[in-house]
Amino acid sequence: MQRDLSINFYSIFKWVIIISFVFYAVFPFLWLVLASLKTNAELLDDPFALPAVFQFKNYTDAMEAAGLGQLIINSLVISTSATFLNILFSSMCAFAIARHTFWGKNVLFLMITAGILVPLNALIIPYFAIINFLNLYDTRLGLILVYCAVGLPVSTFILTEFFKSIPKEIEEASFLDGCNFAARYFKIMLPLALPGLATAGTFQFILCWNEFIYAMLLTSSTDIRTIQFGISYFTNQFFSDYVGMFAAVVISILPSITVFILFQERVINGLTAGSIKG
Amino acid sequence: MKLRKDEVVWLLIFIAPAISLFFLFFILPILFLFVTSFTNWDGISAEFVGFENYSKLLNKKSFIRAITNNLYWCLTAALITVPLALIVALLLAHRSRGWKVFRTVLFIPQVVSSAAIAMLWAAMFNAEYGLVNFMLEFIGFSDFEKYNWLGNVRTANAALIGFSLCYVGYFMVIMLAKTASISDDYYDAANIDGATQFQKDVYITAPLIKSTFFLCIILAVIFNLRQFEYVYLMTAGGPANKTQVLVVYIWNELSVQRLGRGNAAGVIMICIGAALLLTLRKLLKSETYN
Amino acid sequence: MIKSILKFFSVAFISISLTIISTVASAEITINWPSIWVGKDSKTTVIRELVDEFNAANAGAIKVVIEEQTDYDIYAQKLTAQMSTGDLPDVFTVGADLLDIMHRSGKAMDLAPHVNSDSHWNNVYPENTLQSNMMGGQLTNLPYELFVTPVTYNKKLLKAAGYDEFPDNYDDFFKMCEAVTATGKVCTSQMTAKNAWTSMLWFSQALASAGGPDIYEKGLDDPAFVKAFEVMEKMYKYTTSDAIGADAGVSGGHFLNERTAVFMNGPWFIARYTSDGIPGLHENIGVAPAPMLSGGEGAPGGYIGGKQSSLAAGKQSDPAKEEAIVKFLKWLTTPENVARLSYSSGAMFIVKADLPNDMDRLFQEMNAQKGNAPYVAPIFINGIGSLPIASEFPQALSALALGEVTPEGAVEMLKDAE
Numbered sequence: 009m010q011r012d013l014s015i016n017f018y019s020i021f022k023w024v025i026i027i028s029f030v031f032y033a034v035f036p037f038l039w040l041v042l043a044s045l046k047t048n049a050e051l052l053d054d055p056f057a058l059p060a061v062f063q064f065k066n067y068t069d070a071m072e073a074a075g076l077g078q079l080i081i082n083s084l085v086i087s088t089s090a091t092f093l094n095i096l097f098s099s100m101c102a103f104a105i106a107r108h109t110f111w112g113k114n115v116l117f118l119m120i121t122a123g124i125l126v127p128l129n130a131l132i133i134p135y136f137a138i139i140n141f142l143n144l145y146d147t148r149l150g151l152i153l154v155y156c157a158v159g160l161p162v163s164t165f166i167l168t169e170f171f172k173s174i175p176k177e178i179e180e181a182s183f184l185d186g187c188n189f190a191a192r193y194f195k196i197m198l199p200l201a202l203p204g205l206a207t208a209g210t211f212q213f214i215l216c217w218n219e220f221i222y223a224m225l226l227t228s229s230t231d232i233r234t235i236q237f238g239i240s241y242f243t244n245q246f247f248s249d250y251v252g253m254f255a256a257v258v259i260s261i262l263p264s265i266t267v268f269i270l271f272q273e274r275v276i277n278g279l280t281a282g283s284i285k286g
Numbered sequence: 287m288k289l290r291k292d293e294v295v296w297l298l299i300f301i302a303p304a305i306s307l308f309f310l311f312f313i314l315p316i317l318f319l320f321v322t323s324f325t326n327w328d329g330i331s332a333e334f335v336g337f338e339n340y341s342k343l344l345n346k347k348s349f350i351r352a353i354t355n356n357l358y359w360c361l362t363a364a365l366i367t368v369p370l371a372l373i374v375a376l377l378l379a380h381r382s383r384g385w386k387v388f389r390t391v392l393f394i395p396q397v398v399s400s401a402a403i404a405m406l407w408a409a410m411f412n413a414e415y416g417l418v419n420f421m422l423e424f425i426g427f428s429d430f431e432k433y434n435w436l437g438n439v440r441t442a443n444a445a446l447i448g449f450s451l452c453y454v455g456y457f458m459v460i461m462l463a464k465t466a467s468i469s470d471d472y473y474d475a476a477n478i479d480g481a482t483q484f485q486k487d488v489y490i491t492a493p494l495i496k497s498t499f500f501l502c503i504i505l506a507v508i509f510n511l512r513q514f515e516y517v518y519l520m521t522a523g524g525p526a527n528k529t530q531v532l533v534v535y536i537w538n539e540l541s542v543q544r545l546g547r548g549n550a551a552g553v554i555m556i557c558i559g560a561a562l563l564l565t566l567r568k569l570l571k572s573e574t575y576n
Numbered sequence: 577m578i579k580s581i582l583k584f585f586s587v588a589f590i591s592i593s594l595t596i597i598s599t600v601a602s603a604e605i606t607i608n609w610p611s612i613w614v615g616k617d618s619k620t621t622v623i624r625e626l627v628d629e630f631n632a633a634n635a636g637a638i639k640v641v642i643e644e645q646t647d648y649d650i651y652a653q654k655l656t657a658q659m660s661t662g663d664l665p666d667v668f669t670v671g672a673d674l675l676d677i678m679h680r681s682g683k684a685m686d687l688a689p690h691v692n693s694d695s696h697w698n699n700v701y702p703e704n705t706l707q708s709n710m711m712g713g714q715l716t717n718l719p720y721e722l723f724v725t726p727v728t729y730n731k732k733l734l735k736a737a738g739y740d741e742f743p744d745n746y747d748d749f750f751k752m753c754e755a756v757t758a759t760g761k762v763c764t765s766q767m768t769a770k771n772a773w774t775s776m777l778w779f780s781q782a783l784a785s786a787g788g789p790d791i792y793e794k795g796l797d798d799p800a801f802v803k804a805f806e807v808m809e810k811m812y813k814y815t816t817s818d819a820i821g822a823d824a825g826v827s828g829g830h831f832l833n834e835r836t837a838v839f840m841n842g843p844w845f846i847a848r849y850t851s852d853g854i855p856g857l858h859e860n861i862g863v864a865p866a867p868m869l870s871g872g873e874g875a876p877g878g879y880i881g882g883k884q885s886s887l888a889a890g891k892q893s894d895p896a897k898e899e900a901i902v903k904f905l906k907w908l909t910t911p912e913n914v915a916r917l918s919y920s921s922g923a924m925f926i927v928k929a930d931l932p933n934d935m936d937r938l939f940q941e942m943n944a945q946k947g948n949a950p951y952v953a954p955i956f957i958n959g960i961g962s963l964p965i966a967s968e969f970p971q972a973l974s975a976l977a978l979g980e981v982t983p984e985g986a987v988e989m990l991k992d993a994e
Contacts, residue, residue, distance in 0.1 A: 101304035125559030130552040134315035137661035157311035189296035228643040264397040413818035437820030526975030542963035
């Protein structure tokens with residue numbers, strides 16, 4: 009009897025917490041969708057009232073006016089490439105740091121993770137100069153490199169932690185079997201660290217997708233520009249077309265959510281199916 | 287693991303890409319930041335001014351305010367946001383019906399660009415037509431009619447932090463991912479002993495993801511130090527400089543062409559961050575690495 | 577994993593080939609213009625037409641390409657980054673605050689030699705305009721758009737409060753605010769976010785009225801600054817509850833929805849009264865100079881305004897390209913084209929233009945009042961001549977409005993910003 013009661017309280021507590029947070033997280037987006045279906049006048053008058061007529065044309069206008077289709081493709085290309093490179097480089101580095109001892113290891117790790125502290129907004133002029141110097145202004149590669157580099161500290165940090173928490177015995181076993189450095193990395197560590205890779209990869213993707221300042225700074229032509237540019241299309245110094253912008257924002261959220269669902273689902277599912285023992 | 291002689295090459299290959307990119311995009315710019323912080327550079331011309339930028343900064347009320355605000359944010363993140371994320375992660379780890387949906391839904395705020403969210407919440411907090419006031423009146427707190435949350439000195443900071451709770455999803459996902467690697471054996475054994483769900487959460491799951499928990503705390507503190515978009519877009523550091531944070535301060539300095547001073551502020555920020563990071567690691571050293 | 581590698585390499589390959597192809601293609605001169613008059617800006621359509629017409633007339637020889645800059649702040653940052661470490665764009669617009677630093681960077685094209693090469697610019701600019709814009713013997717910018725910001729008020733709401741005309745002094749003005757509040761509406765729109773634009777304009781009006789149009793030369797110690805802040809303090813008692821922290825969208829929105837009776841903005845905003853205001857708003861709007869402070873040095877009818885944006889070009893090493901750029905700049909400054917821009921967007925230009933008779937009524941009123949005004953004083957953020965002080969204004973204003981500082985304290989905050 010005692011046990012049943014405590015489960016009930018706990019269950020109630022659990023659902024209250026979860027539902028509250030879900031509400032907290034979801035409600036703004038319901039409002040976003042609602043607002044994107046109003047007119048600007050309606051929005052400024054009373055943001056939370058229902059619109060007189062559902063303005064679906066806001067969405068078609070947004071797609072056309074800002075050329076969102078092309079921008080979404082650009083964002084996808086740039087974000088995917090940058091994420092791929094970032095995860096590759098940071099996992100290689102994290103593997104080296106987490107599993108081996110070598111001269112300068114601690115300094116290297118501290119240095120790279122200290123990169124998380126750097127205020128990127130203050131580095132506009134140096135980055136501009138570097139990209140110009142490399143002749144990568146207004147190129148996809150330029151943005152990809154910048155995004156890849158900028159995310160290295162966080163990714164390396166997360167991945168080092170994940171690598172460190174994998175039991176040493178598995179690796180030592182393979183070592184005795186004669187696996188060399190690269191084989192250990194590809195065959196043993198990567199598969200085991202997949203949740204970590206997925207996590208770091210998701211964050212990196214979202215960073216690239218949402219990044220605005222450098223996307224504007226380092227590009228100028230529409231064939232390179234990203235979706236965030238499309239969203240800023242609806243505002244200028246003196247005026248904001250809020251409803252158009254919200255429609256664009258809703259359109260831009262969908263790919264990010266899809267990526268998240270794909271990565272988290274696939275990887276974690278696969279892992280819990282054949283769980284690691286020992 | 288100690289390195290075999292022949293594996294040194296591999297090691298170098300593995301760390302080379304990260305190091306070169308890091309050098310190019312971090313080391314060089316930071317050196318630049320450091321050197322120019324001792325000048326009065328405005329984008330075109332520069333003169334050496336020694337420590338003047340630093341002393342001016344440390345004497346300005348609004349700069350000190352920015353530092354304390356940042357620390358306040360970091361503290362809240364560490365003591366409120368991450369523990370809440372832990373609780374939600376533990377609860378979702380039960381894998382009850384629909385847990386995957388909840389996980390996705392709670393993560394959604396991370397996926398949207400900060401500009402859109404900031405605007406949303408600014409509208410929610412609006413005095414005339416904001417939803418927050420509307421709901422409070424609905425519940426019965428009629429004093430809050432037309433209360434300007436973001437425009438009032440006492441509540442601006444609290445309001446900003448209140449909205450940042452929707453970021454619980456970020457850390458929750460990291461910790462939840464870690465629970466996937468807990469072997470079922472532990473739970474099976476606990477079930478045999480007749481443990482309640484609550485006991486299983488507190489005594490098995492929580493300790494086993496302790497290292498990830500502390501990882502999240504470190505990340506949360508550091509992200510809050512770097513906070514820019516939300517503050518800039520919701521209050522721009524106002525009113526009366528009360529919600530100022532470091533990166534917004536730096537951005538303002540850069541916008542008025544005081545690049546030397548802005549870079550000095552950047553250097554100070556990096557030092558504070560480094561100090562925080564080292565302190566945290568020392569405190570949590572035993573906890574993070576098993 | 578393999579798929580991702582393949583994807584990456586194919587992307588890289590495609591990007592590289594595209595870049596190679598595009599550089600090989602053209603032999604005509606391309607002029608890049610990172611334009612801020614894009615997207616939702618009121619001048620977008622006509623600018624687009626002007627560029628297309630120019631390209632058609634010069635097909636095969638010159639091509640102007642617009643690169644859209646939708647965020648003004650980032651555009652300004654980019655421009656300063658280019659001044660610092662790169663090259664300035666071929667053609668661009670620059671606000672009054674960046675003119676000095678642009679000139680000092682030495683990377684802007686000197687247009688002086690092209691002024692006298694034909695009579696075009698001497699004809700279309702009022703006398704002495706070009707000369708007064710020269711810096712160090714060079715003409716690095718062409719003044720282009722100007723603005724004035726008088727009061728725009730809702731006649732219907734004022735009438736409901738018992739006022740047929742807009743008051744010409746602050747005592748009557750505040751009595752009017754009381755009357756308007758009694759009818760259930762709010763009197764003024766104010767804002768403190770970003771650069772506190774609307775409120776900053778009111779401040780500039782009060783300042784010019786208290787200290788005269790040359791107040792900025794007298795320095796921050798002049799009592800006029802305190803008097804202007806006193807006016808703002810009172811002003812904030814008659815505004816919406818969300819004014820502190822409000823941005824241009826919010827403060828403008830209140831006026832557009834007829835929640836406030838009095839507003840202040842420039843000619844570019846005129847089109848919005850029709851497009852985004854409640855039906856019939858435009859007919860109800862009147863234009864008036866700001867009220868006067870009794871005992872001040874300003875004169876009735878005084879206006880504020882200034883240079884909105886100037887045209888400029890980056891230094892070129894290729895003389896043919898320089899000629900092409902100058903040709904385009906001259907095209908942008910013909911009286912016919914400027915008239916077209918003015919007509920469709922409501923913007924005002926320094927360049928002489930033959931405006932059609934059916935210009936918007938509000939535009940005509942502003943233009944007429946400007947012509948009759950004894951002076952057009954600079955707005956605060958331009959007149960004060962110091963970017964740090966200008967950017968501290970919103971913080972001082974919000975502190976004042978919250979009662980954290982007195983008007984004297986607000987002036988101290990401005991002084992501390994240096």
